[in-house]
Amino acid sequence: MTDTTIERPAGRTTSGAVVPVLAFAGIVVAVMQTLLVPVIKDLPQLLDTTPSNATWVLTSTLLSGAVATPIMGRLGDLFGKRRMLIASLTVMVAGALLSAVTSALLPMIVGRTLQGFAMGAIPLGIGLMRDMLPRERLGSAMALMSSSIGVGGGLALPAAALVAQHANWHALFYGAAALGVLSIALTLLVVPESEVRAEGTFDLPGALGLSAGLVLFLLPITKGSDWGWSSGMTLGLFGAAAAVLLLWGVYELRTKAPLVDLRTTARPAVLFTNLASIMVGVSFYVVSLVLPQLLQLPESTGYGLGQSMVVAGLLVAPLGLTMMVTAPVYARLSARYGPKTTLILGMLIIAIGYGAGLGLMSAAWQSLVISVVLGAGIGLAYSSLPALIVGAVPASETGAANGLNTLMRSIGTSVSSAVIGMVLANTANDVGGVAVPTMHGFRLSFLIATGAVVLGLAFALLLPRQRPSGHPQLRASSEEDANLQRAEEALHGFRGRVLDAAGTPVARAKVTLIDRRGRQAGATLSDDDGSYALTVPAQGAYVLAARADGHAPLASAATHPGEDGAVDIDLALPGETVTA
Numbered sequence: 001m002t003d004t005t006i007e008r009p010a011g012r013t014t015s016g017a018v019v020p021v022l023a024f025a026g027i028v029v030a031v032m033q034t035l036l037v038p039v040i041k042d043l044p045q046l047l048d049t050t051p052s053n054a055t056w057v058l059t060s061t062l063l064s065g066a067v068a069t070p071i072m073g074r075l076g077d078l079f080g081k082r083r084m085l086i087a088s089l090t091v092m093v094a095g096a097l098l099s100a101v102t103s104a105l106l107p108m109i110v111g112r113t114l115q116g117f118a119m120g121a122i123p124l125g126i127g128l129m130r131d132m133l134p135r136e137r138l139g140s141a142m143a144l145m146s147s148s149i150g151v152g153g154g155l156a157l158p159a160a161a162l163v164a165q166h167a168n169w170h171a172l173f174y175g176a177a178a179l180g181v182l183s184i185a186l187t188l189l190v191v192p193e194s195e196v197r198a199e200g201t202f203d204l205p206g207a208l209g210l211s212a213g214l215v216l217f218l219l220p221i222t223k224g225s226d227w228g229w230s231s232g233m234t235l236g237l238f239g240a241a242a243a244v245l246l247l248w249g250v251y252e253l254r255t256k257a258p259l260v261d262l263r264t265t266a267r268p269a270v271l272f273t274n275l276a277s278i279m280v281g282v283s284f285y286v287v288s289l290v291l292p293q294l295l296q297l298p299e300s301t302g303y304g305l306g307q308s309m310v311v312a313g314l315l316v317a318p319l320g321l322t323m324m325v326t327a328p329v330y331a332r333l334s335a336r337y338g339p340k341t342t343l344i345l346g347m348l349i350i351a352i353g354y355g356a357g358l359g360l361m362s363a364a365w366q367s368l369v370i371s372v373v374l375g376a377g378i379g380l381a382y383s384s385l386p387a388l389i390v391g392a393v394p395a396s397e398t399g400a401a402n403g404l405n406t407l408m409r410s411i412g413t414s415v416s417s418a419v420i421g422m423v424l425a426n427t428a429n430d431v432g433g434v435a436v437p438t439m440h441g442f443r444l445s446f447l448i449a450t451g452a453v454v455l456g457l458a459f460a461l462l463l464p465r466q467r468p469s470g471h472p473q474l475r476a477s478s479e480e481d482a483n484l485q486r487a488e489e490a491l492h493g494f495r496g497r498v499l500d501a502a503g504t505p506v507a508r509a510k511v512t513l514i515d516r517r518g519r520q521a522g523a524t525l526s527d528d529d530g531s532y533a534l535t536v537p538a539q540g541a542y543v544l545a546a547r548a549d550g551h552a553p554l555a556s557a558a559t560h561p562g563e564d565g566a567v568d569i570d571l572a573l574p575g576e577t578v579t580a
Contacts, residue, residue, distance in 0.1 A: 030152025072120025073403025143383030158313030279456025281412020322375025346380030505530025
């Protein structure tokens with residue numbers, strides 16, 4: 001069945017609390033990723049298992065988050081983004097409560113897997129913002145939502161360290177469950193359900209194929225250090241992942257309503273944004289792995305900074321706080337120069353931060369400086385990604401495209417965790433049977449992060465300067481700018497009003513633009529005064545289809561370009577040919 005989606009009606013108003021509530025949900029979900037970092041070294045003892053088995057407590061969350069992210073984006077398009085957001089948070093709360101009441105390995109892994117499924121909240125939140133917010137507020141809102149994954153991860157470190165140092169470690173999960181319940185309550189009270197829906201079917205074979213491929217790919221990445229990178233298990237899983245993902249890609253190209261439109265994903269604007277996202281994910285996780293260990297190592301090592309778990313967390317916390325502060329700065333920069341420029345600027349700042357960090361590892365205050373600089377760069381980079389994706393894909397693919405982009409960042413963090421873990425392990429000194437990371441390993445990790453950022457910068461430079469026709473760039477920083485953009489868009493498509501038999505405007509009528517091949521080329525809801533506006537992807541013949549409750553549907557032939565693009569749709573009349 002052909003996929004159709006209603007676009008966000010221009011100028012729609014919504015509560016000012018929606019953005020912070022959605023961003024809070026993103027922060028709560030991101031907390032799950034770093035919740036156990038302060039107690040990683042103690043997990044084998046706490047769970048009465050081997051170090052190799054204990055790593056599954058972290059691996060399971062990464063795997064389930066990677067699988068859930070693109071799938072939840074698509075489910076949100078079909079069944080309601082708010083509904084799926086609440087479902088994601090509910091699953092997370094259930095997983096946190098399960099982990100809170102057990103010290104056995106298997107139930108703990110199950111609980112952590114359920115917590116990871118909530119990562120789909122990030123693309124769902126971005127989708128809700130796109131559906132409800134006027135364009136002049138959308139850029140900064142998406143920036144804050146996109147950055148929430150880093151903000152939550154950064155803020156969780158000191159909070160989790162404080163709890164772990166002064167309370168039973170199970171209190172971490174009770175706290176996470178409480179945050180989840182609070183987020184659910186705020187979402188129910190403040191965030192309305194989006195009326196935007198996709199009229200398609202859920203691609204279950206595609207979802208299963210993508211899930212299998214991701215698990216087969218990410219599993220050896222996260223466990224390669226334990227199994228051996230050249231072992232039969234590791235190489236076999238990589239080979240199986242390549243085979244499954246190849247077959248999945250062939251299937252997605254042939255199905256009518258794919259989970260991920262690979263043709264859209266292959267566009268340079270989408271492809272290079274996703275590749276840059278992987279590199280940003282790598283750079284974010286390196287600092288989260290290196291600085292806490294450097295700060296907590298005893299001074300007797302000759303390079304450790306001898307700080308407590310809580311102090312180490314507080315010194316790294318500015319990483320997340322700076323990312324949060326960067327969101328409004330990004331909105332101004334992007335409005336003036338565009339998200340491509342802000343992505344490049346963010347990458348440059350990250351590279352400077354890691355480059356300077358190579359010589360700033362001898363004092364605790366230097367870690368604070370590194371955290372602030374990297375937070376600013378990562379915040380700008382993360383904030384740019386959703387705007388680049390939204391501006392490069394049709395409205396019918398926004399949810400899945402943002403889910404895939406968030407997945408790319410998750411893959412980056414998974415690769416970073418595996419590679420940096422291997423580097424630190426291979427460069428560690430054996431002291432009384434305990435592997436102690438070395439300064440050489442820390443600096444080598446920073447060099448790897450710098451290299452990843454340079455590669456990401458190359459991808460960002462390859463992004464096209466202008467978006468494809470029909471996908472306007474989200475750059476407006478004021479209502480006047482947004483109105484000018486809407487007026488400009490109306491000159492490149494169809495606009496008019498939806499009327500009833502008496503000539504009365506019909507609000508909330510669905511207007512769909514269909515191309516000559518019977519595929520959706522755009523869609524929207526009429527505003528309160530019955531007005532609508534639709535851009536067209538190319539010149540040619542189209543059909544304007546309209547329907548509303550209590551009215552007979554109408555399909556009118558239309559051709560672009562025409563004189564002024566004005567087409568009034570009278571739901572009381574049969575279809576007629578018009579020229580726009």
